[in-house]
Amino acid sequence: MHGPLDLRLLATFVRASHAGTLSATAIQVGRTQSAVTMQIQRLEEALGQSLFHRNGSGVRLTGSGERFLAYAERILRIHDEAVLALSAKGLHGSIIFGSPEDYLIAFFPTLLKSFGTLYPDVEIKVVSAPTVELRTLLNSRQIDLALVSTPDATDESMDIVRTEPLVWVGSRPTLDLHDFGDTVPLALPASNAMDHRAACDAMARAGLRYKISYASNSIAGLIAVARSGLAISVMTKEAVPSDLFVLNTPLPQLSRLGVLIAFAESERSPAIEAFADHIRSVLPTL
Numbered sequence: 001m002h003g004p005l006d007l008r009l010l011a012t013f014v015r016a017s018h019a020g021t022l023s024a025t026a027i028q029v030g031r032t033q034s035a036v037t038m039q040i041q042r043l044e045e046a047l048g049q050s051l052f053h054r055n056g057s058g059v060r061l062t063g064s065g066e067r068f069l070a071y072a073e074r075i076l077r078i079h080d081e082a083v084l085a086l087s088a089k090g091l092h093g094s095i096i097f098g099s100p101e102d103y104l105i106a107f108f109p110t111l112l113k114s115f116g117t118l119y120p121d122v123e124i125k126v127v128s129a130p131t132v133e134l135r136t137l138l139n140s141r142q143i144d145l146a147l148v149s150t151p152d153a154t155d156e157s158m159d160i161v162r163t164e165p166l167v168w169v170g171s172r173p174t175l176d177l178h179d180f181g182d183t184v185p186l187a188l189p190a191s192n193a194m195d196h197r198a199a200c201d202a203m204a205r206a207g208l209r210y211k212i213s214y215a216s217n218s219i220a221g222l223i224a225v226a227r228s229g230l231a232i233s234v235m236t237k238e239a240v241p242s243d244l245f246v247l248n249t250p251l252p253q254l255s256r257l258g259v260l261i262a263f264a265e266s267e268r269s270p271a272i273e274a275f276a277d278h279i280r281s282v283l284p285t286l
Helices: 007-019 022-029 033-047 063-086 101-118 131-139 194-206 219-228 270-285
Strands: 052-055 058-061 093-099 122-128 145-150 160-170 184-188 210-215 232-236 245-247 256-263
Touching: 007 022, 007 033, 007 058, 007 063, 022 033, 058 063, 063 270, 093 101, 093 131, 093 270, 101 122, 101 219, 101 232, 101 270, 122 270, 131 145, 131 256, 145 270, 160 194, 160 219, 160 270, 184 194, 184 219, 194 232, 210 219, 219 232, 256 270
Parallel strands: 093 122, 093 145, 184 210, 184 232
Antiparallel strands: 052 058, 145 256, 160 232, 160 245, 160 256
């Protein structure tokens, strides 16, 4: 590849990727179809890769095109963020953002600091609640957007921005050192929480005896019980404090959760869209 990439070529490529036809892309970008074709060809020559399979007026991404699409969208998004952040108008507004407590602990400080640097005039209010409660708050439009969990971490139809492994957590390096005997005491969130169901299902599949000794929807409460050594708990790996241990065999492996962005069914302000784009850009790198 020679020289920097032309942002106009990237924009045309992204639109063509989503439109699926060069004729529709031409209408969107205000150019002729032949001009759009030339732009795509220039980009392919610059990259030294074929980005589309062509059949008639239709186009379909090649393997290289699929890989490059994520980069192109990220480049354009960062460009737009930079222009907006340095413009005279800037971005203003208020956002009510929801998230499970473990994601807040693991990710929100970095997300808030980096977003605040770009958009200092956007106010973010935070609501901490389990996914099932966040869904209710979204449906009633009490929050604008939220990070929520899904047990299907591979569903491409959802706005999944990251996957997180669930892990067993205890006060000592191995399960044997806890000296629980034949029945493992668990400290879990409420029974409708994904962590709770994942833990019970995994223990049942492994044929291990267990009992629910402590229940708390607060991760701080679960961490406190785990620290006491009276039970083990389950949480996302990034939320495990440094003084606790991730436990493995003979405990069964737990599933991964998909972390996705969910929105209230209402018109999204520029501030909401900007924060969602920022999450998509930053969260996978944390």
